[in-house]
Amino acid sequence: MTQDIFATRVQSLKASAIREIFKILEAKDVISFAAGAPSPDVFPGKELAAFANELLADNYSGALQYSVTEGYTPLRNAVRERLCRQGSVSEKDNVIIVTGGQQGIDLAAKVLVEDGDGVVVESPSFIGGLNSFRSYNAKLFDVRLKEDGMDLEQLEQILKNNKIKLIYTIPTFQNPSGITASLENRKKLIALANQYDVYILEDNPYGELRFAGENVPTIKSLDTQGRVIYCGSFSKTLSPGLRIGFVSAREDIIDRIVVVKQVNDVHTPILNQMCAYRFMTECDYDAHIKKCAGIFGQKCAVMIEEIERCFPKSVTHTNPQGGLFILCTLPEGSDSKAILQKAIAKGVAFVPGNTFLIDMESPSNILRLNYSASTEDKIREGIRILGDVLHECLD
Ligand SMILES: Cc1ncc(COP(=O)(O)O)c(C=O)c1O
Numbered sequence: 429m430t431q432d433i434f435a436t437r438v439q440s441l442k443a444s445a446i447r448e449i450f451k452i453l454e455a456k457d458v459i460s461f462a463a464g465a466p467s468p469d470v471f472p473g474k475e476l477a478a479f480a481n482e483l484l485a486d487n488y489s490g491a492l493q494y495s496v497t498e499g500y501t502p503l504r505n506a507v508r509e510r511l512c513r514q515g516s517v518s519e520k521d522n523v524i525i526v527t528g529g530q531q532g533i534d535l536a537a538k539v540l541v542e543d544g545d546g547v548v549v550e551s552p553s554f555i556g557g558l559n560s561f562r563s564y565n566a567k568l569f570d571v572r573l574k575e576d577g578m579d580l581e582q583l584e585q586i587l588k589n590n591k592i593k594l595i596y597t598i599p600t601f602q603n604p605s606g607i608t609a610s611l612e613n614r615k616k617l618i619a620l621a622n623q624y625d626v627y628i629l630e631d632n633p634y635g636e637l638r639f640a641g642e643n644v645p646t647i648k649s650l651d652t653q654g655r656v657i658y659c660g661s662f663s664k665t666l667s668p669g670l671r672i673g674f675v676s677a678r679e680d681i682i683d684r685i686v687v688v689k690q691v692n693d694v695h696t697p698i699l700n701q702m703c704a705y706r707f708m709t710e711c712d713y714d715a716h717i718k719k720c721a722g723i724f725g726q727k728c729a730v731m732i733e734e735i736e737r738c739f740p741k742s743v744t745h746t747n748p749q750g751g752l753f754i755l756c757t758l759p760e761g762s763d764s765k766a767i768l769q770k771a772i773a774k775g776v777a778f779v780p781g782n783t784f785l786i787d788m789e790s791p792s793n794i795l796r797l798n799y800s801a802s803t804e805d806k807i808r809e810g811i812r813i814l815g816d817v818l819h820e821c822l823d
Pocket of ligand 1: 464527528529530531554556598603631660661662663668672
């Protein structure tokens with residue numbers, strides 16, 4: 429079989445290393461810090477089971493029939509109302525329910541990015557975003573992530589010298605770094621976008637999971653020109669398996685996304701949307717999120733304590749105030765992918781940094797650790813093992 433049956437735009441796509449690591453882990457007894465998921469302990473299984481039962485027993489035609497592409501209207505209204513109440517988006521913006529935040533990113537890319545268009549991404553960034561842009565033949569440019577967000581001097585040089593259509597950013601509890609862009613950084617970013625007439629895709633699936641520090645306004649809330657497309661998700665606050673996300677943007681952008689979604693999957697599964705709506709409105713969603721964030725914050729503290737005790741001093745780490753990830757930086761010249769093989773052999777896994785970069789082939793000295801999906805005991809044990817592996821490889 430020749431490879432040339434495949435369209436050029438998908439030939440260079442690589443399977444997510446994270447999904448590949450999962451395959452190895454399934455076969456082995458390994459403590460995994462590779463996941464990007466909340467702990468199943470916080471899934472409200474009983475509540476969702478009761479809603480699904482009732483929905484299917486009482487009025488199953490609504491739950492099982494085709495529905496509108498924009499989303500189950502009560503859920504769509506509830507999401508919109510919540511986003512407006514939080515000040516994340518404005519009353520003028522429209523909302524569509526999508527099949528996970530991933531579909532939101534992909535549909536935004538599909539409606540905005542033409543072959544060869546310049547798209548700026550953070551370095552490091554989320555592989556699902558990178559692969560979406562790759563699949564529309566975007567020309568990718570990366571911008572270093574600093575402690576307070578994107579390096580805006582580097583960004584401005586790129587904007588000056590290239591035709592950029594879109595900036596993709598995860599400003600709050602970024603994946604993979606856990607970094608949150610400061611308000612100052614966000615204001616300058618939107619000012620640059622206005623100056624160079626560039627759109628921004630603000631991806632915010634983790635924003636509600638804050639366990640320390642003060643809330644920072646979304647970039648969307650600073651947008652006066654309708655150039656920010658805001659993407660959110662129920663995956664980290666309710667359940668990733670439900671596959672429910674949302675996009676909020678200017679009406680004409682949402683209208684385009686609606687048409688394009690019709691080609692993709694017609695609409696997001698309606699039963700899932702109904703269950704999510706009932707959970708949101710009948711179960712104190714805020715209290716649920718607060719509980720999740722509290723648990724993740726505690727686990728994060730345990731992981732950081734163990735990292736500081738067990739890792740070589742040459743390894744630095746981020747200090748997230750929310751979300752699911754810590755990013756570690758090894759000394760210059762280290763290759764976290766090579767270290768992963770040794771770590772798995774000793775019983776612990778993480779995601780190597782090359783996964784999060786435009787150039788996935790070159791060695792990378794960063795690695796991502798997830799703290800939300802493991803128990804505190806497993807975090808302590810896994811970080812101790814990883815510490816030994818790192819001492820072996822780096823000392
Ligand atoms: C930054 C970021 N955006 C979007 C997503 C997509 O999540 P989902 O499609 O499950 O909503 C993820 C998932 O890990 C993510 O990390």
